[in-house]
Amino acid sequence: MMGPHDLLLVVDVQNDFCPGGNLPVADGDQVVPVINRLLPQFRNVVLTQDWHPLDHASFASMHPGKSPYDTIGMPYGEQTLWPDHCIQGSDGAAFHPDLETDGALAVIRKGMNASVDSYSAFTENDRSTPTGLGGLLGALHIQRVFLVGLAFDFCVGWSATDARAHGYEAIVIEDATRPVDLPGTVDAAREAFRDAGVAVTVSREVRGGGAVGKGRPSG
Numbered sequence: 049m050m051g052p053h054d055l056l057l058v059v060d061v062q063n064d065f066c067p068g069g070n071l072p073v074a075d076g077d078q079v080v081p082v083i084n085r086l087l088p089q090f091r092n093v094v095l096t097q098d099w100h101p102l103d104h105a106s107f108a109s110m111h112p113g114k115s116p117y118d119t120i121g122m123p124y125g126e127q128t129l130w131p132d133h134c135i136q137g138s139d140g141a142a143f144h145p146d147l148e149t150d151g152a153l154a155v156i157r158k159g160m161n162a163s164v165d166s167y168s169a170f171t172e173n174d175r176s177t178p179t180g181l182g183g184l185l186g187a188l189h190i191q192r193v194f195l196v197g198l199a200f201d202f203c204v205g206w207s208a209t210d211a212r213a214h215g216y217e218a219i220v221i222e223d224a225t226r227p228v229d230l231p232g233t234v235d236a237a238r239e240a241f242r243d244a245g246v247a248v249t250v251s252r253e254v255r256g257g258g259a260v261g262k263g264r265p266s267g
C-alpha cells in the first residue's frame with residue numbers, strides 16, 4: 049500500500065485512445081487491467097479526461113489543407129494536429145468501460161479551451177494556464193506522483209515532466225502506458241524524463257510495495 053502522500057494519476061484512459069476509437073493508441077486498452085490491479089494500492093487516485101469542444105484547434109479538420117499528425121505553429125508554439133477525438137460528452141470521450149473509476153477522488157478535464165491544447169494534466173500547452181491539478185495536489189500534501197495511462201509520449205510524458213516542475217517526485221509505470229509512437233516521440237519522452245528526473249518503473253515493482261525497492265515475487 050502506498051502512503052498518504054502518494055498519488056496515482058490515471059491519464060486519459062478513454063475510448064477514443066483505445067482500439068476502435070478516433071485516435072487509437074496501439075494496444076491502448078491493454079493498460080486497463082494493469083491499472084485496475086494498481087488502483088487498490090493507492091488511497092489517492094485522480095483521473096484525467098481529454099475533453100474537447102467540437103471546434104478544438106488541435107483537430108486537423110479545423111485547418112484546411114492539413115492532415116492528422118501534421119504540425120502547425122500556434123501562438124504558443126508547435127502543435128501536432130490530431131483526428132477529431134474526445135469531444136465533450138461523446139462515447140469516445142468516456143472512460144474505457146472496464147476502467148475502475150469509482151475510487152478516484154477527482155477527474156481533471158483538460159483541453160477544454162478551443163484555442164489551446166493540453167497534453168499535461170497540470171498546465172495547458174501555452175505553458176501558463178493551470179488545469180487545477182497542481183492546487184489539488186498541494187492541498188492533499190502529495191509528494192510522489194505515479195503516472196499511468198495514455199499516451200506515454202504525449203499526455204503521460206508531459207504530465208510527468210510537469211509533475212517534476214511542480215516539485216513532486218514523478219514515477220511513470222511503463223507497462224501501464226502505451227505510446228502514440230510518432231517518429232521520434234518515444235525517444236524524446238525518454239530524454240525529457242532523464243533531463244527532468246522522472247523515474248520509470250514497472251507495475252510489478254509498485255504492487256510489490258515500492259517503486260524503487262525489490263518487488264515481491266509475483267504468482
Ligand SMILES: [Zn+2]
Binds near residue numbers: 106133159
Ligand atoms: Zn486531445
